[in-house]
Amino acid sequence: MFGADVYARDLDLNLLRVFAVVAEEGSITRAAARLYVTQPAVSAAIRRLTAYVGAELITRQGRGVVVTHRGAELLAASRAHLQPLLAVAMAVPVFDPRSSMATVRIGLADSLESLLLPDLVKALRTEAPEMQLIIAPVQFRTVEELLLSNKVDFAVSIADELPRSIVRQPLASHPPSWPPFTCLYDPRHSKLPKKLSEREYFAREHVVVSYAGDARGIVEDSGARARKVRIAVPAFSYVADVVDDSPLLATIPTLVAKHILRTRPHLRSAALPFLSFESTGFELLWSRANDDDDAARFVRGLVTKVTLAIVASLERPGKK
Known part of the structure; x- marks a missing residue:
């Protein structure tokens, strides 16, 4: 680890490169030509x-220059480190997911956990068997802080306004023909009419x-009147x-409802009786600082592919 005092001394590493070329050429003039700079610029470097080292590094000899004993020590150490640094800087990274x-x-938004994770893990096991995933809960109130603090590499969530430093990529969450939200119920206990009325909807629990830990959900937050809330839960996984x-009754994203109906076919869904409020849809979100992270980019692509496959399967009733 470098201490703060090392950075405070502020050595320009380019000076070592200039010194190495001077030592190799044995001439300020030839070094300047090789570096495409002027002789005064080389001399100043x-x-x-x-001055930084505190000892003479070169001395004149004939028409050229030679390194001193301290200069020879510095030259040897510089060559040992500058070449590997240059190799790392110039290397083209090769990412192999396998x-x-x-x-x-x-x-990951809680509404997507049971829907997305099983298929994502299965795809990862096939395409990148050695990679590790860490899933953190996220929602529209917390996504910005998690991304900007690098607590997550990317997020799959619904979000409001975000700073320009966060990239937003729409995720195909449901076909345009699907309403954003639907009403989920158990017909064994709730005998709903074929077309659910607003009066009937608000009469139910x-x-x-x-x-937020209160009794307000998506309907109340959209400006509609309050429902008779019997239970408030902190995540869609409880619904x-x-x-x-x-x-x-539960009013939930249609994509989540269709997944639940696939696994619990005895339940039913009904269209909401009032004008459907808008949904911004799920998005892939990540900080621009992580845009070149090959591993995160690969998993984002995998999330997109898996989500498209899930939506396609849910469009075909009875198919698993």
């Missing part, structure tokens, strides 16, 4: 490095997902278990 052991941290075998 040598003076700056000499051999990568990278760890990728994903911020509901389970809502509230991230299916609460609705199953109960008279409660």
Whole structure:
């Protein structure tokens, strides 16, 4: 580890490069020509490095220059380190997902956990068996802080306004023909009419997902009147278990509802009786600072591919 005092001394590493060329050429003039700079610029660089080291590094000999004993020590050490640094800087990174052991941290909206994770893990096991995923909960109130603090490499979530330093890529969450939200219920306990009316909807008891720890859900936040909330849960992962075998209604994203109906075919969904409020849709979100992270980019692509496959399968009733 470098201490703060090392950085405070502010050595321009380019001075070492100039010194190495002077030593190799044995001439300020030839070094300047090789470096495509003027002779005074080379001389000034040598003076700056000499002042930094605190000892003479070259001395005149005939029409040229030779390195001193201290200069020879510095030259040997510089060559040992400058070449590897140059090689690292110029190397073209090669990313192979099948051999990568990278760890990728994903911020995932709770409504997508049961829908996306099983297929994503299966795809990862096939295409990048050595990679590691770390999943963190995220929602529209927390996604910005998690991304800008690098607590996650990217997120899959719904978001409001975000700074320009965050890249936003729409994720195909549902076909245009699907409404953003639908009403999920258990017909064994809730005998709803074929066309659910607004009066009937608000007369029933509901389970809502509230991230604020209150009894407000998506309907209340959209400006509609308050429902009769019997239970408020902190995540969508609770909804299916609460609705199953109960008279409660749940208003949830249609994509999530279709996934629940695939796994619990005895449940039903009904169109909402009021004008559907807009949904911004799920997005892939990441900081521009992580844009060149090959491992994160690979997993983002995998998330997109898996999501498209899931949506396509949910469009075909009865197909698994």
